[in-house]
């Protein structure tokens with residue numbers, strides 16, 4: 001059966017990096033993309049403190065601005081947290097949910113991840129829902145089972161291709177310079193695709209990103225793997241030149 005054409009997305013996750021001076025990188029990226037548009041959507045997810053300014057800088061451009069987390073409630077007495085409607089109110093388009101760093105640093109489990117994704121959907125945001133195995137789980141041969149279980153527990157029943165994006169990020173590949181063999185990525189993305197297709201009417205059109213040490217030098221190879229519909233990029237997204245070079249994977 002032929003696969004539906006899926007517009008890829010390359011999203012940059014700045015994590016807890018970036019003072020106001022880093023906004024210059026977004027200005028530069030805007031100019032680079034205008035001069036040489038890629039055949040992919042592009043998003044930057046800066047820290048909360050830079051979101052408002054980043055949205056102003058990217059107005060009318062091809063760059064969407066995302067956030068890195070949201071609370072599961074629309075509002076409430078939750079000191080220090082940010083609600084999805086607050087992000088939507090700023091003009092945020094995507095929100096990363098369930099990144100492994102939040103699962104580890106903040107003890108976020110699948111049910112909370114699903115509740116946050118539901119909150120994002122309710123606010124009209126697209127949820128980038130992250131899954132991925134640890135090295136011990138991969139070495140134990142459990143990677144596929146772990147990821148499918150995370151999808152089962154984290155992706156809401158009302159997910160669809162417009163409101164949800166899956167990011168497969170092997171924990172051991174994040175920030176390490178290590179990436180899985182392309183055969184292993186292909187096997188995982190095929191398994192995720194099968195899962196989505198079985199569970200959701202438009203699961204064949206939902207984007208599945210790969211994340212974990214995506215760099216300019218390996219992006220072409222990683223992005224050419226079947227069912228890899230873009231990337232979630234950490235470190236290399238902090239430099240507009242590197243991020244733009246990753247987007248070359250989607251330029252002729």
Ligand SMILES: O=C[C@H](O)COP(=O)(O)O
Nearest residue numbers: 013174175212213234235
């Ligand atoms: O969200 C992004 C991922 O954690 C990947 O980070 P990285 O590209 O620095 O390995």
